[in-house]
Structures are given as C-alpha cells and as structure tokens.
Amino acid sequence: xxxxxxVYLGVDVGSVSTNFxxxxxxxxxxxxxxxxxxLRTNGAPVETLKQGLKAIEQERKxxxxxxxxxxxxxxxAGAMLNADVIKNEITAHAAAALNQNPQVATxxxxxxxxxxxxxxxxxxxxxxxxxxxxxxxxxxxxDQQASRLNIPIEExxxxxxxxxxxxxxxxxxxxxAESDMIHKQQLGHKMPDIVAGLCxxxxxxxxxxxxxxxxxxxxxxxxxxxxxxVGMQRFFADTLELPILIPRHYDVMGAIxxxxxxxxxxxxxxxxxxxxxxxxxxxxFENEGYVCQLCPNQCEIVEIWRDGVxxxxxxxxxxxxxxxxxSEAT
Amino acid sequence: MKVTFPHLGNAYxxxxxLLQGLGHEPITPPLSTKxxxxxxxRYSPEDICLPFKTILGNMLxxxxxxxxxxxxxxxxxxxxxGYYAEIQRIILHDLGKKVKFVxxxxxxxxxxxxxxxxxxxxxxTRTRHFLRGCQLSWAxxxxxxxxxxxxxxxxxxxxxxxSTSRLLETQLQKLRMAQNMKTISRIKAxxxxxxxxxxxxxxxxxxxxVGLVGEIYTVVESFVNLRLEERLGxxxxxxxxxxxxxxxVEEHIFKNALGLYNQYELLRSSRGYLHSFVGxxxxxxxxxxxEMANAELDxxxxxxxxxxxxxxxxxxxxPQLSADKKVPILSLVVDEHAGETGFQTRLEAFVxxxxxxxxxxxxxxxxxxx
Numbered sequence: 001x002x003x004x005x006x007v008y009l010g011v012d013v014g015s016v017s018t019n020f021x022x023x024x025x026x027x028x029x030x031x032x033x034x035x036x037x038x039l040r041t042n043g044a045p046v047e048t049l050k051q052g053l054k055a056i057e058q059e060r061k062x063x064x065x066x067x068x069x070x071x072x073x074x075x076x077a078g079a080m081l082n083a084d085v086i087k088n089e090i091t092a093h094a095a096a097a098l099n100q101n102p103q104v105a106t107x108x109x110x111x112x113x114x115x116x117x118x119x120x121x122x123x124x125x126x127x128x129x130x131x132x133x134x135x136x137x138x139x140x141x142x143d144q145q146a147s148r149l150n151i152p153i154e155e156x157x158x159x160x161x162x163x164x165x166x167x168x169x170x171x172x173x174x175x176x177a178e179s180d181m182i183h184k185q186q187l188g189h190k191m192p193d194i195v196a197g198l199c200x201x202x203x204x205x206x207x208x209x210x211x212x213x214x215x216x217x218x219x220x221x222x223x224x225x226x227x228x229x230v231g232m233q234r235f236f237a238d239t240l241e242l243p244i245l246i247p248r249h250y251d252v253m254g255a256i257x258x259x260x261x262x263x264x265x266x267x268x269x270x271x272x273x274x275x276x277x278x279x280x281x282x283x284x285f286e287n288e289g290y291v292c293q294l295c296p297n298q299c300e301i302v303e304i305w306r307d308g309v310x311x312x313x314x315x316x317x318x319x320x321x322x323x324x325x326x327s328e329a330t
Numbered sequence: 331m332k333v334t335f336p337h338l339g340n341a342y343x344x345x346x347x348l349l350q351g352l353g354h355e356p357i358t359p360p361l362s363t364k365x366x367x368x369x370x371x372r373y374s375p376e377d378i379c380l381p382f383k384t385i386l387g388n389m390l391x392x393x394x395x396x397x398x399x400x401x402x403x404x405x406x407x408x409x410x411x412g413y414y415a416e417i418q419r420i421i422l423h424d425l426g427k428k429v430k431f432v433x434x435x436x437x438x439x440x441x442x443x444x445x446x447x448x449x450x451x452x453x454x455t456r457t458r459h460f461l462r463g464c465q466l467s468w469a470x471x472x473x474x475x476x477x478x479x480x481x482x483x484x485x486x487x488x489x490x491x492x493s494t495s496r497l498l499e500t501q502l503q504k505l506r507m508a509q510n511m512k513t514i515s516r517i518k519a520x521x522x523x524x525x526x527x528x529x530x531x532x533x534x535x536x537x538x539x540v541g542l543v544g545e546i547y548t549v550v551e552s553f554v555n556l557r558l559e560e561r562l563g564x565x566x567x568x569x570x571x572x573x574x575x576x577x578x579v580e581e582h583i584f585k586n587a588l589g590l591y592n593q594y595e596l597l598r599s600s601r602g603y604l605h606s607f608v609g610x611x612x613x614x615x616x617x618x619x620x621e622m623a624n625a626e627l628d629x630x631x632x633x634x635x636x637x638x639x640x641x642x643x644x645x646x647x648x649p650q651l652s653a654d655k656k657v658p659i660l661s662l663v664v665d666e667h668a669g670e671t672g673f674q675t676r677l678e679a680f681v682x683x684x685x686x687x688x689x690x691x692x693x694x695x696x697x698x699x700x
Contacts, residue, residue: 072671090679114672124690125683126658130676213649298363317557318492 004063007034009275010259011052011081012089012252013045013073016112016140017225020052021255022062025263035059036252045073046285049080057278066273068092068262070254079304079312080285082274085262089254094118094125096257097221100247105217108236108244109253110206110226112139117210129210139226141174145181145198149191156195160231163196170201177201199231203239218242223250283307292316331430331453332357334392335401336385339550340478341575343506344471349401351463353455357397359388362553366391367666373421380635380665381547382414384554389418393427401451404435405582408609409640436586444587469514472576473505477521482571485563486537487529495560497524538684541570541622543615544633545641548664549573555633555664556673562631565681570627572618573611603647612640616647623655629684630657636665658683 007022022035037055041048056062068085069077070092078086093116097104107118115138119127131138146153160166167189170180177198184194220242226232227250237244249256266273287304295318303313313320333349334357335342342358349356360366362384370387389400400422405412415433422429432450452460477498485494501521508514540562548555550573559569585591593607599617607613619630632648634641645661652659660680662673 072675088675088678088682090675091682122690124687125679126687127652128679128683130672213646215653296360296363298365316492317560318496320492 004061005034006065007062008259008263009056009064009067010092010255010257010262011049011067011069011071011077011083012092012254012258013049013069013071013077014041014089014112014254015072015114016143017041018045018048018052018071018073019252019255020056021249021252021259022056022064023256023259023263025065033249033252033256035062036249036255038251041073045076046080046287049077050281053278053281057281064273064275064277066262066266067275068258068265070258075312075314076287076304080276080280080306082276083262084273084275085258085265087258087261090116090118090125090128090130092254092257092261093223094120094257095260096253097223097247098123099256099260101219101221101245104219104221106220108206108220108222108227109224110139110222110232111224114138115206115210115224117206117214117216119214119216127214129212129214131206131209139224141177142198142202142226142229145178148178149195151191151195154228157199157229157231157233159192160196160199160229161234162192163190165193166196166200167193168201169194169197196231196235199229200235203232203235207239216240216242220244221247223247223253225251227251280306292320294320331355331399332397333399333401334359334389334395334397336388337362337551338547339552339575340474340502341471341550343474343502344467346506347470348463348467351455351460351467352451353453353459354399357392357395359392359395362388362551366553371666373425375417377637379410379637380554381411381545381551382418383666384547384551385414386418386421389422390425390427393422393429397429399430399432401432401434404433406436407607409638411610436583466509466511466514468576469511470505470508471579473514473518474502475574475576476518477501477505479571480522480525482559482563482569484525484529485560486566486568488563489528491564493528494525494563497521497528538567538628538681538688539570540567540684541572541618541627541630542633543572543618543622543630543644544611544662545635545638546573546578546611548633548635550575554635555662556668556670558631558633558662558677561674561677562681565677567681567684570622572614572622603651604643608640608643610638610640612644615641615644616651619648619651619657619659620655623651623657627657628688629680630659631680632659632661634661634663636663658687 005024007024010021010023012019018039018041020037021033023032024034025032037052039048039052067081067083068087069081069083070087070089074086093107093109097107102123105120109116115131117129118125142156143153146156151159167184169184170176181194181198220240222233222236222244227246233244233246247253283306285304285306287302289300289302292299292301299316301313301315304311331354333354335345337359346356346358366387367384369390370383374383374386402415402418404415419431422431481494481498488494501517505514505517508517542549552559562569581591593613596613596617597605599620600613604613604616615632622630632645648659648661660676662676
C-alpha cells in the first residue's frame with residue numbers, strides 16, 4: 001500500500017444518486033476533494049455502492065484511512081463497509097458547508113426526493129427543516145418535467161433565464177403543477193416562460209414549506225444536485241433578495257461532510273478504521289426483509305448478510321440483533 | 331358485559347382493573363400494530379386524524395376478540411375528538427357490528443344526564459367490589475406512570491441497547507396481573523432497583539434533556555409516535571414528559587365534571603404567546619414549552635397528528651418562543667403514511683444540533699456541562 005495517497009472516504013447514499021468523495025487530509029480545507037463520483041442509485045444501493053468502490057480500486061492510488069456514510073441508505077452502506085461514522089445528512093451537509101465558509105448562516109439543499117433548510121449561527125446549527133408530507137419541489141420533479149418537455153436537465157436552468165415574463169404555475173402539488181403546466185403550454189405560452197414559471201413555483205413551494213417563521217440570513221449556500229440549475233439560483237436570489245452562493249462541489253456536499261466527520265472522529269479517538277477494505281468487492285451481499293413473529297410487536301426486520309455471514313439488522317424494537325434467519329423468527 | 335376500549339399508551343392496565351370493578355369482563359384489544367391502523371383507516375374518513383383511525387382499529391380488533399360493548403371517551407371543546415365517539419358508533423353500526431356503544435362524557439354539572447349515563451356503565455357489581463376496583467385502577471395508573479418515568483431516565487444510560495424497554499415490558503405485565511396494593515408497591519420498588527443495575531457505571535457523559543409536548547395521544551401511544559421516546563433514549567437523550575395520564579384524568583375528567591377545571595396556571599405560563607383555550611392540548615403545548623425553556627432544558631420536541639387543529643396553532647407560535655427563549659424546538663407530524671427513515675433522520679439531526687450547541691455554550695461560558 002506504500003506510495004498510495006492517504007484519504008478518507010465519504011459515501012452519501014441518496015434516493016436518486018449515490019456520491020463518493022475521497023478527501024485528502026493534507027490539503028487545505030475546501031480543496032481537499034481529490035476524487036469524486038456521482039452515480040445514479042437506480043433503486044439498487046448495494047450494486048451502486050460496489051460500482052463506486054470498483055472505480056476507486058481501479059485508480060490504484062488511494063489508501064483509505066476511514067469511512068463515513070450518510071443519506072437515506074446510510075445504515076445499509078455503513079454495515080456493508082463497516083463504516084467508522086454513520087450520520088444523518090443534515091449534520092453532514094452543515095459540516096461540509098462550514099468547512100468552506102465558517103460564516104455560513106443559511107443552507108438551502110435540494111436533492112432528489114427531499115429538500116432541507118439548515119439555519120446556522122456562528123458556526124452552529126440552530127434550526128433545520130425537511131420537507132414533510134409531500135415531495136413537491138425536489139429534483140425528481142424537475143427531472144421528470146424536463147424529460148416531458150424534451151429538454152436536457154442541464155439546459156433547464158439557462159432556458160429559464162431567457163424568459164421575460166414567467167407564467168404563474170400552481171406549485172402546491174407536483175401533479176397539479178404538471179397539469180397546470182400542460183394547460184399553459186396549450187394556451188401557447190413560450191417554453192422559456194413555462195420553464196421559468198416552474199422554477200419560480202418550486203422556489204415558492206420550498207420557502208412556504210420549509211422557511212415558515214425562520215429568518216434566512218446571508219451568507220446563503222445553495223447545494224445539492226438542483227443547485228446546478230441557474231434558473232433556481234436566480235429565483236432564490238430574487239425572492240430572498242440575498243446573494244446565493246454555490247459552494248465548490250455543491251453536488252457532493254453530503255459525502256464531503258461525512259468524510260470530514262469520519263476524519264475528525266477517528267483522529268480524536270486515535271483509533272484505526274474499521275473499514276472492511278476493498279475486499280468487499282468480491283463478496284456477495286444478500287438482504288432480506290420480513291415481519292418478526294417472536295412477539296406481538298410485529299417489527300419489520302431487514303437483515304444483511306455477507307457471503308452467508310450475518311452483518312447487521314434493523315427495525316427490531318427489542319434490540320434483538322444477530323443472524324436470526326427468517327424461518328426462526330417467523 | 332364483555333367490554334372493549336381503545337388503547338392510550340399503557341393505560342389499559344388501569345382500565346382493565348376499573349372494568350373488573352364495574353363488574354365487566356375487559357376485552358383488551360392487542361396493542362396497536364400496522365394491522366390496527368390499516369383496518370381503522372379503511373373505514374375512516376381520509377381527512378380525519380391518526381388517533382381516530384387507530385382508535386377505530388382498536389375497537390374492531392376488540393370486537394373480533396368477542397367484545398359485545400365498546401367504551402369510548404367523548405368530550406367538549408374545539409378538538410374534534412369530542413365528536414369521534416359519535417362517528418365511530420355510526421361506523422360500527424354501518425359495518426353491522428352488533429355492539430353496545432357507551433360514550434363516557436364529562437357531565438359538566440348536568441347531573442341528571444350523568445345519572446342516566448352511569449346506569450349504563452355499571453354491570454353486576456357491589457359497592458365494595460367497585461370501590462376496590464377504583465382504588466386498584468388508580469394505583470396501577472400511577473404505577474404505570476412511575477415505571478415509564480423511571481425508564482425515561484434510565485434509557486440514555488443503559489449499557490445494553492433495549493434492556494430498559496425489555497425490563498419495562500416485563501414489569502408492566504406483572505403490574506397488569508397484580509391484585510392488591512402491596513404487590514403494586516413491591517413491583518415499583520423492584521423496578522427501581524433493576525433499572526439501576528442496567529445503567530452503565532461509567533456513564534459520565536452529560537445526558538441531554540429534551541422536553542416532549544404535543545397532542546396527548548401521539549405523545550403517549552408509542553406505536554403511533556414511532557417509539558419516539560425509545561429512539562431518543564438510544565441517542566442519549568433523557569425525555570421529560572409534560573403530559574401525564576393521571577394529571578389528565580384529574581384535571582380534564584374529575585375537575586371538569588365538578589366544574590373546577592380552570593386554565594389559570596397554564597394561561598399564566600403562556601402569557602405573551604397564547605391567551606385562550608384552543609382545544610386539545612394546544613394551550614398546554616405552549617405553556618409547558620415556556621416552562622421548560624425557563625427551566626433551561628436543552629431542547630423541546632413537539633409532536634402531533636397531521637391536521638390536528640389545536641397543535642397547528644401551537645406550531646405557529648413555537649418559532650417565536652424558540653427565538654425569544656433561545657431553545658431549539660423540533661415539530662414532528664405523524665400520520666399513517668409517516669416514514670421511519672425521515673423521522674429518524676430528523677431526530678438524529680436534532681440531537682446532533684443539541685450536542686454541538688451544548689459544547690459551544692459550554693466553551694463560551696466555561697461550564698462543566700450545559
């Protein structure tokens with residue numbers, strides 16, 4: 001392994017994308033990202049995770065010192081890799097943003113299926129909100145509408161900027177937004193105006209859902225996949241009347257944050273990493289879900305096995321852990 | 331009569347004793363599960379809140395076990411719950427369930443109506459038997475609360491994850507079987523001792539203290555609130571409950587019946603934020619939050635079912651309270667579609683927030699703990 005660069009791995013397993021980041025601890029803060037990869041999860045987190053690790057292995061120049069996982073698939077990924085830190089994405093996003101700018105006071109994060117608002121004061125998270133009940137105003141919706149309008153998602157934002165008078169689109173619910181948009185198309189509105197209207201309604205929806213009663217102060221960071229959309233950037237800036245900053249590596253901030261937290265944790269504890277190593281590429285992972293029948297609680301259990309060896313399970317109320325095969329518990 | 335009733339946390343232990351005192355055979359429905367909610371939702375109006383659906387599910391599961399009567403609470407005031415019994419009676423009737431539906435309502439000084447109601451409630455019992463049932467039931471309710479209270483303190487310190495909850499479950503079942511006051515006090519003492527053994531001797535880390543406010547059903551029913559207290563305990567948080575069943579029975583039922591119930595104290599606490607009764611526990615949520623902020627708790631969690639009017643009012647006020655008192659507040663909304671992942675993420679993020687804030691405050695004021 002000598003000659004290989006020492007790095008920390010951060011993995012953010014989201015609903016839409018799985019992001020990998022390698023962080024070089026010897027470089028100054030914001031520039032420590034030496035490698036990153038953005039993969040579509042496609043509903044198969046185990047395969048996607050392996051795919052990402054394979055890409056790391058093929059480079060043959062990294063020596064992984066520690067691993068952190070975050071995102072909605074953090075527990076599964078954490079068990080597969082035996083990660084040193086498994087933490088929620090809000091903490092991870094805040095850590096990454098603070099590292100680039102310790103003064104950051106507001107973080108707007110819009111991902112594939114959820115959106116978050118994080119409020120910070122003097123380097124400490126003081127409040128946060130996640131979209132509840134409905135996913136209106138997230139990346140998946142924009143993605144879907146872009147493909148329906150036959151516009152590549154990358155051009156969606158710049159097209160919105162061409163608009164001179166954005167149409168008003170009902171944005172409370174994505175299904176109604178879509179039918180309203182079709183209606184506006186059929187009335188003969190121009191494409192840029194419709195696209196701009198869509199961006200504006202998403203911004204409106206985001207702020208009315210998440211920013212209720214919260215004070216959004218400058219500096220404002222906009223991160224997550226949707227931050228690439230210049231139309232969204234403009235409408236946020238116009239609505240908030242504040243400059244919107246897009247951090248470097250805005251699309252993988254969660255992974256950066258969790259890699260940093262992994263590093264801080266390991267360094268403060270002075271412990272070696274528990275990471276299984278890239279050997280897991282040659283392992284077979286199996287997961288299984290069932291309703292446990294050992295007591296009346298009816299917990300929904302998910303177990304993960306590596307090459308026939310039990311790794312971890314989730315969902316039990318009693319705290320029962322460890323390799324009960326389905327037949328024993330049902 | 332074979333009487334079934336809806337669940338409210340572990341209150342069933344006390345309700346069983348009371349029903350026995352009244353000369354009935356209690357038919358306790360199984361603790362709420364996914365099946366309960368699915369079944370209840372199927373026959374409920376879609377827009378109604380989660381407690382309605384779960385309660386209806388409990389009734390259906392109780393009837394399935396052979397109950398011939400259903401007891402349900404009614405009430406007055408802006409909260410919709412007061413009207414639920416009536417709707418549930420009609421739904422059960424429409425489903426062809428041949429049961430006697432008894433609504434227990436606070437008579438509010440209307441004693442003729444009260445006497446009428448009471449005639450339906452009593453079964454074949456003797457005065458002595460009845461009084462004994464009341465005594466046992468009240469003692470059990472207080473014991474349940476004490477056991478739960480102690481487990482809230484013990485859980486963040488436990489060595490072995492889940493051991494507190496397992497112990498609590500065992501002790502609650504013993505309590506359920508207890509037939510006299512002596513046994514009840516023995517169980518209480520035994521639990522206290524056992525809980526101390528579960529705590530890690532080395533637990534020196536400062537435990538975060540978080541107050542829990544909100545709508546009573548979602549606060550008390552652990553299945554409905556996705557085991558909020560257990561999750562927080564596991565994250566190293568001691569939960570301070572502000573809603574107690576015994577207090578609720580005393581204040582909302584007995585004092586209300588005698589016309590003695592007043593919100594003077596609550597209104598004094600909530601001064602500057604809310605000046606009237608808004609139904610359910612809306613006023614309590616605000617008043618208790620103010621009290622807990624003044625007591626310098628690390629944070630407050632506010633939980634309620636989707637579409638709950640009193641708590642929506644409270645939710646609108648809490649951000650201002652949070653800013654004034656400098657205490658982080660997290661509002662959580664639950665319904666039958668609530669996802670565990672998002673719920674857990676919010677809790678973890680909130681606890682992280684509290685921990686980081688705690689370290690920061692500690693550094694600034696050079697305190698040994700927050």
